[in-house]
Amino acid sequence: MPIMDPPHxxxxxxxxxxxxxxxxxxxVAVCINISTTLVLGAAxxxxxxxxxxxxxxxxxxFGALFFDGASAQSFVGCLVAVSGLGVYTSLKMRPVHxxxxxxxxxxxITEPSPESEQEDEMPA
Numbered sequence: 038m039p040i041m042d043p044p045h046x047x048x049x050x051x052x053x054x055x056x057x058x059x060x061x062x063x064x065v066a067v068c069i070n071i072s073t074t075l076v077l078g079a080a081x082x083x084x085x086x087x088x089x090x091x092x093x094x095x096x097x098x099f100g101a102l103f104f105d106g107a108s109a110q111s112f113v114g115c116l117v118a119v120s121g122l123g124v125y126t127s128l129k130m131r132p133v134h135x136x137x138x139x140x141x142x143x144x145x146i147t148e149p150s151p152e153s154e155q156e157d158e159m160p161a
Contacts, residue, residue: 087125090118 049055069092077085094115101111 087122091122094118 073085073088076088097111097115
């Protein structure tokens, strides 16, 4: 037995309710790990870190709702973190909208049809 384990760690009386809770927790952990891998592949490392912060804030807030309650400092920290995520997302999404508007402004008003392009290519 490792040195750091508390005494009587493995003397747990396993009931069906405890097994269901542990199994549910394990299933949720597997789903989180799979979704983390998908996010990392699709969005990058920074998005993964931000999602981790959002997950931490949700754990703190749900823990406060369902259990003892969190301190005001925890709530302020979660509020700052979620606000930062919102600001980052809006700033990250802004260039996409601006670039789309610029591309739209550069597009010709009337696009030539495929028939008119073929007529231009044929000698008269």
